Amino acid sequence: MTPLFDFSADAIRALARDDVARALAEDIGSGDLTAGLIQTDRRARARVLVREPAVLCGAPWVEAAVRALDPQARLTWHVQEGESCVANQVVLDIEGQAQALLSVERTALNFLQMLSAVASKTALYVAMVRGTGARIVDTRKTLPGLRLAQKYAVRTGGGLNHRIGLFDAVLIKENHIAAAGGIAPVLARAATVAAQASFIEIEVETLEQLKEALNAGAAMVLLDNMDALMVQEAVRLNEAMSAAKGVGRAVLEISGGVMLESVRALAQTGVDRISVGALTKDVKAIDFSVRFESPLCLKP
Template sequence: MTHFTDESQKAIAELARQDAARALQEDVGNGDLTAGLIDPVRRARALILARESAVLCGAPWLEEAVHQLDPQARITWLVAEGQRCVADQVVAEIEGQARALLTAERTALNYLQLLSGVATTTAMYVDAVKGTRARIVDTRKTLPGLRLAQKYAVRTGGGTNHRIGLYDAVLIKENHIAAAGGVAPVLQAAAQLMREGAAQAAFVEIEVETLVQLDEALQAGATMVLLDNMDIPGLNEAVRLNAGRAILEISGGVTLKSLRALAETGVDRISIGALTKDVKAIDFSMRFQEL
């Protein structure tokens, strides 16, 4: 599991608060008609069960979904964030107002299922490249409105975040190269942008499709290069040609089956859209017990 700083934990808590508020409004609207059948003073205990093995992720979101409806509810985690759980394991116990728990149930489980799915998938890819220098990196292929939550889940699963959006880094792709008139001119423009301080970019990266383009990018001073859809022989040659000058990243058509061979070429990063795009939610359920 990735360890988060106190500052990032505060940001995560605020993100979870905002996400949960939006999701509860979407689900509850003017009121939960079915939960209204329950005596308002009745209390309940609920167990959160994992129905399959997973890396647990999404605790801050589940807690917010419950506490925004019952601030006094008590939540006890039996499996910590980022730890693995197994099928039929109780991962949390909740005690609070029965109405609130019933209303919060779907929103809380939706976040836990989605984010645990991302973290679990990421952990599988991270495990597959152990012993190599390659790091597993996410992309911007996220569910609209949930990008930051999904990128948090990638980190919880042991992966690395790429740029958050269009505003925090420069990633020069094929159409940018064409529009700027070539590899060298677009890198010159990026260097000028950075010198002028007009944008606070975390990095400048350029995507290339051929070894000729890679050589041109390196000659123009590129320090981070994305190798798009290259085969294994091409990647081996790219690593040799690069000779450690730039950070090399692979993208395009990466699968769990092909991952190890790609990592063993010696590249530094492998970005995978499937971490956040093709999400298989983890099955969790909530079961009530009488107090």
């Protein structure tokens, strides 16, 4: 199935423009009263610095924000999207119309600090599982209205995207199983929407449920809140049952309570994917700041 959002460069630029338009309308409204004190013919130069180590993410949103108010502004990036930066490094120089740069400063930083935080946290998890074969995956625990931006940041940090929303894949959870009358019936029903779904995955909480799911033909199983020993047994069971049936083994994914300190031990069990809600839900903004050149504004 063709992905519903392909994250191509053109698509990301369009997404950034839409996100920025909403953010600027929210912040500026009928006009920036403070920036209005600056003469309209004044120009300014500004530097964006990062105050802590990070993976930079959000350049398309910064560019969209600046160019929304000053299409002729010049932006010179010293750190590229997805690259690591160190504390107190200058990541961007901007020159443009002074009023515009003052008005757009906070919106640009808000996107940069949030998306860099997601990318940086993702990169930490990815580094912890490197060499194990497991991949770090995001969830739907995202900021309302900014899901695609956050999922883009996960990709920038080296992670994988789970489903975009409820419309592009099937994830059968405990309540779905209960409502449908069991694992086998709900998987049978899922086959009717297979052509519309990127994947069909079912969540299990016990090894007995895993056996039932595999016997019912599950190709992708989410192991919910299992410790490393239980996950290890789930991997062994998956291998044994697939070998006995002469079919390919199911993709196994871990979810629930995954922490940075424990993620490598979980990855070493042999699972394929580890989904981490904290990538997008529990982010602490990366500290960026803007410094205008002194004197503040330069005549053209």
